[in-house]
Amino acid sequence: MMRSIDRLLSSRLFLKVVSVLVAVLVWFYLASDRGTEIVRTVTVPLEFLNVPVDMSVSSGVREVDIQVSGTRETAFSLTETIASQIDLKGLGPGSHRRPVQAILPSGLRLVEVSPPFVDLDLTRLGSRVLSVRLLVPDGLPPGYRLEEQRVAPMEVTVKGPEHLLSSLENVWVVPTLEQLLQEKELTLPIVSSPDRDQRTPFMIEPAEADLSYSLVRGFPRRVVPVRVELKGDPGKDFQVEAVVVDPPELTIQGPLESIERIEQVFLGPLDITGLSADVTRVVTVEDPADDVQVVEDPSVRVRILLAGRTERRLYAKVPVRLSGRSIYPGWRVEPSEVSVILEGSPSDLDAAEVKGSPVDVYVDVTNLVSQKITVPVKTTLRSKGVSLADIDPPNVTVYALTE
Numbered sequence: 001m002m003r004s005i006d007r008l009l010s011s012r013l014f015l016k017v018v019s020v021l022v023a024v025l026v027w028f029y030l031a032s033d034r035g036t037e038i039v040r041t042v043t044v045p046l047e048f049l050n051v052p053v054d055m056s057v058s059s060g061v062r063e064v065d066i067q068v069s070g071t072r073e074t075a076f077s078l079t080e081t082i083a084s085q086i087d088l089k090g091l092g093p094g095s096h097r098r099p100v101q102a103i104l105p106s107g108l109r110l111v112e113v114s115p116p117f118v119d120l121d122l123t124r125l126g127s128r129v130l131s132v133r134l135l136v137p138d139g140l141p142p143g144y145r146l147e148e149q150r151v152a153p154m155e156v157t158v159k160g161p162e163h164l165l166s167s168l169e170n171v172w173v174v175p176t177l178e179q180l181l182q183e184k185e186l187t188l189p190i191v192s193s194p195d196r197d198q199r200t201p202f203m204i205e206p207a208e209a210d211l212s213y214s215l216v217r218g219f220p221r222r223v224v225p226v227r228v229e230l231k232g233d234p235g236k237d238f239q240v241e242a243v244v245v246d247p248p249e250l251t252i253q254g255p256l257e258s259i260e261r262i263e264q265v266f267l268g269p270l271d272i273t274g275l276s277a278d279v280t281r282v283v284t285v286e287d288p289a290d291d292v293q294v295v296e297d298p299s300v301r302v303r304i305l306l307a308g309r310t311e312r313r314l315y316a317k318v319p320v321r322l323s324g325r326s327i328y329p330g331w332r333v334e335p336s337e338v339s340v341i342l343e344g345s346p347s348d349l350d351a352a353e354v355k356g357s358p359v360d361v362y363v364d365v366t367n368l369v370s371q372k373i374t375v376p377v378k379t380t381l382r383s384k385g386v387s388l389a390d391i392d393p394p395n396v397t398v399y400a401l402t403e
Contacts, residue, residue, distance in 0.1 A: 037071055044066060046061060046100070048120075049085050050089035052092075055093065055124055056123050057122055065113070066102050066110070066114075085100070086118060093124055125160065126165045128168065130156060132153065132155065132173060133170045134146075134172070139177075144217055145218060145219065145256075147214045147216050158171060159204075165202070187208050187209070220255075226248060228302055229268035231268065237276075238306045241307035246300060247300060250294050251296055254289065254291050259292055267302065270304070277306065284299050286298075308345060310343055312341050314340075315357075320333050320377060320396055321363075323366075323378075324366030331399065334396060334397050338391055341388075343387050348384075348386050352383035355382050358382055370400075371400035376394060
């Protein structure tokens with residue numbers, strides 16, 4: 001009996017029959033499961049329709065969840081064609097709340113849209129022409145610098161919301177350090193923010209710029225002016241008219257953060273005490289900082305040019321004397337004293353004062369007939385290097401004395 005059963009189980013006919021039965025059972029299972037309805041949630045991007053030409057739309061919602069139901073076959077095969085839309089037709093600038101429309105293929109039934117409404121802002125668009133700048137956010141390796149940098153185009157047109165556009169000063173090309181080390185010419189996207197990952201609502205035309213450069217080993221350089229510090233004063237009759245430095249600028253090099261702090265290189269102080277003629281001096285410029293060096297010949301020629309110095313001195317209450325003969329026995333002068341300002345070099349003024357009063361003040365009464373008359377005040381200077389700058393008053397009144 002057992003042998004008969006074993007022969008039956010191992011026979012080809014039995015195996016064929018079992019295979020057919022299993023296939024039939026699987027077919028019935030799949031056929032029955034295919035008609036079973038399931039619920040599935042799909043996340044799809046949000047699309048805005050009928051956006052006004054002169055406006056931009058912004059919203060915190062970029063994707064929505066759409067829950068649909070359908071047969072297992074339909075739910076898995078048609079979900080890629082599901083879409084979500086918001087119609088902006090007829091809307092003006094400002095904040096709006098709009099319903100989300102789910103676009104479904106036939107065979108699927110909508111269960112839920114999350115969120116069902118979306119808050120959005122419509123903003124008028126503006127445009128500006130901005131400069132394209134290069135930024136290396138990761139910095140260069142120590143000892144390297146960029147030279148001969150050229151960005152083309154140098155300016156682009158940026159369009160975007162007017163209230164945000166006014167805050168932009170430049171746009172950027174932002175290469176990675178790896179790109180700079182591997183290439184000498186790059187074509188890079190132009191971005192409105194140095195942060196590569198930040199999404200911004202701006203449109204830039206053209207969207208890309210060509211960058212060419214030379215990557216040079218060595219510290220960066222900077223050209224700065226040379227300033228001369230003087231000590232003391234020249235001779236008392238002289239003043240400094242000009243200080244001429246040759247060359248007027250020097251190139252320094254060092255770490256970027258160090259050379260950016262140096263606005264100029266100072267010489268001196270140079271002592272000019274008692275100087276009475278133009279002079280030329282050769283001065284060696286010292287390094288402006290421990291980590292910053294002067295690249296070229298550190299020697300510069302400094303020419304100090306002098307000019308004559310003049311000053312004015314006030315002499316108050318200078319008596320007015322009478323000069324000349326008249327038909328009257330005497331005259332009275334009012335006012336009898338005046339103020340005089342003389343101009344000259346300090347040495348000439350000092351020399352004039354040594355001789356007494358540096359100026360003689362008088363009125364000429366020769367041939368005067370009127371008993372009362374206003375006449376100009378006259379002066380005689382007692383030193384050649386001195387000139388009259390002012391006299392107050394310039395005229396006085398003389399009265400004839402008849403007795």
